[in-house]
Amino acid sequence: xxxxxxxxxxxxxxxxxxxxxxxxxxxxxxxxxxxxxxxxxxxxxxxxxxxxxxxxxxxxxxxxxxxxxxxxxxxxxxxxxxxxxxxxxxxxxxxxxxxxxxxxxxxxxxxxxxxxxxxxxxxxxxxxxxxxxxxxxxxxxxxxxxxxxxxxxxxxxxxxxxxxxxxxxxxxxxxxxxxxxxxxxxxxxxxxxxxxxxxxxxxxxxxx
Amino acid sequence: xxxxxxxxxxxxxxxxxxxxxxxxxxxxxxxxxxxxxxxxxxxxxxxxxxxxxxxxxxxxxxxxxxxxxxxxxxxxxxxxxxxxxxxxxxxxxxxxxxxxxxxxxxxxxxxxxxxxxxxxxxxxxxxxxxxxxxxxxxxxxxxxxxxxxxxxxxxxxxxxxxxxxxxxxxxxxxxxxxxxxxxxxxxxxxxxxxxxxxxxxxxxxxxx
Numbered sequence: 001x002x003x004x005x006x007x008x009x010x011x012x013x014x015x016x017x018x019x020x021x022x023x024x025x026x027x028x029x030x031x032x033x034x035x036x037x038x039x040x041x042x043x044x045x046x047x048x049x050x051x052x053x054x055x056x057x058x059x060x061x062x063x064x065x066x067x068x069x070x071x072x073x074x075x076x077x078x079x080x081x082x083x084x085x086x087x088x089x090x091x092x093x094x095x096x097x098x099x100x101x102x103x104x105x106x107x108x109x110x111x112x113x114x115x116x117x118x119x120x121x122x123x124x125x126x127x128x129x130x131x132x133x134x135x136x137x138x139x140x141x142x143x144x145x146x147x148x149x150x151x152x153x154x155x156x157x158x159x160x161x162x163x164x165x166x167x168x169x170x171x172x173x174x175x176x177x178x179x180x181x182x183x184x185x186x187x188x189x190x191x192x193x194x195x196x197x198x199x200x201x202x203x204x205x206x207x208x
Numbered sequence: 209x210x211x212x213x214x215x216x217x218x219x220x221x222x223x224x225x226x227x228x229x230x231x232x233x234x235x236x237x238x239x240x241x242x243x244x245x246x247x248x249x250x251x252x253x254x255x256x257x258x259x260x261x262x263x264x265x266x267x268x269x270x271x272x273x274x275x276x277x278x279x280x281x282x283x284x285x286x287x288x289x290x291x292x293x294x295x296x297x298x299x300x301x302x303x304x305x306x307x308x309x310x311x312x313x314x315x316x317x318x319x320x321x322x323x324x325x326x327x328x329x330x331x332x333x334x335x336x337x338x339x340x341x342x343x344x345x346x347x348x349x350x351x352x353x354x355x356x357x358x359x360x361x362x363x364x365x366x367x368x369x370x371x372x373x374x375x376x377x378x379x380x381x382x383x384x385x386x387x388x389x390x391x392x393x394x395x396x397x398x399x400x401x402x403x404x405x406x407x408x409x410x411x412x413x414x415x416x
Contacts, residue, residue: 010409013405013408013409013412014402014405014406014408014409015405016408017387017402017404017405017407017408018387018388018402018404018405021387021404022388022389025364025365025388042389043389043391044389079408079411080411080412080414080415083411083415085411085414094306094309094310094311095306095310098302098305098307099306101302102303103302104387104403104404105403105407107404108404108407108408110411148414149410149414156229156233157233172414173414175406175407175410179225179226179312180226180229180230180233181226181230181251183251189409189410189413191406191409191410193401193403194225195312195401196225196226196312196315196316197221197222197223197225197226198222198399198401199225199313199316199318199383200221200222200224200225200287201218201221201397201399202357202381202383202397202399203287203288203291203293203316203317204216204221204288205380205381205397206288206293206356206357206380206381207288207291
């Protein structure tokens with residue numbers, strides 16, 4: 001991997017999929033594209049877009065900009081779209097079921113290889129083409145499928161325990177959808193997807 | 209509303225539901241609670257927690273801290289948990305269906321009053337106890353139910369068009385789950401919930 005990967009800011013990282021999505025949505029309509037065009041299309045600052053793209057692509061030419069197909073490839077490489085990342089999902093409630101049946105993740109190389117739940121009501125049922133497994137199978141699956149990412153859609157009261165299990169089985173990144181703060185050791189990344197927090201921001205705007 | 213509502217930072221706003229969730233999870237076990245206790249439980253900086261709580265609550269006492277039940281009430285009031293916010297959801301795919309059947313939103317006063325889709329395959333079907341309506345009904349519903357929030361779970365190619373329709377019908381806040389940047393007029397807030405961006409951060413961590 002390029003050392004630049006380490007040096008890209010979180011904010012840049014978050015924008016890269018948006019650029020990629022836009023470029024793919026062009027469907028070849030623009031053989032060449034500039035940071036300015038992308039910035040205008042997405043309502044972003046063109047200096048920022050130029051900086052973002054410069055940090056992942058070496059193919060930009062002054063004045064000429066980027067060959068669109070090359071830039072798409074560079075973004076896909078950088079984002080690991082062509083790499084395979086095996087993930088497990090813990091907690092098959094409404095949100096868990098949705099993520100299991102959501103097809104968009106494969107575009108980014110993510111495959112949810114198995115889903116787990118502690119409730120006998122859910123274990124054994126099928127969701128997104130997968131049979132929900134008991135937690136006792138977690139260690140075996142994590143090892144046999146070289147799982148590196150854990151998705152937490154458990155009730156928040158169970159989030160820390162579930163996270164501890166994942167970390168214990170070697171998971172290095174946790175995508176936490178539970179509305180709670182989880183503690184993990186150094187070297188493990190937690191990305192919180194807290195819908196309640198987003199809702200708080202929206203409600204506050206409406207109440208003002 | 210308190211003017212402080214306007215002055216609370218987005219980052220503070222995002223943490224408030226986490227505090228509220230933690231306090232409720234205590235189930236009355238702690239009649240009184242301090243910023244230090246909350247900070248330790250959530251792995252946050254106690255100066256930050258004290259500042260966050262101070263901005264929404266007047267009931268904290270030096271040394272004594274907060275009466276837990278009072279702080280819960282103050283957080284619920286501030287977050288509008290007891291207010292009713294009517295929302296419409298546009299785009300009844302996997303994610304749309306999940307949000308429609310997700311029960312957590314009512315804790316924050318949000319009610320999805322209707323769901324819309326442009327596909328005849330989906331229109332008329334039931335999801336989360338609601339019949340999916342055609343887009344032609346959007347204006348009528350927004351007006352009759354005083355809808356203030358729009359949730360976008362449409363394909364990203366349709367996100368801007370859908371957002372424009374919502375804004376045209378008086379929606380002041382949009383919760384955008386489509387992986388695209390949408391442009392809105394001054395005064396309309398867009399909260400992006402971009403799963404692809406989160407995934408980019410996680411994958412990058414795993415690739416390093």
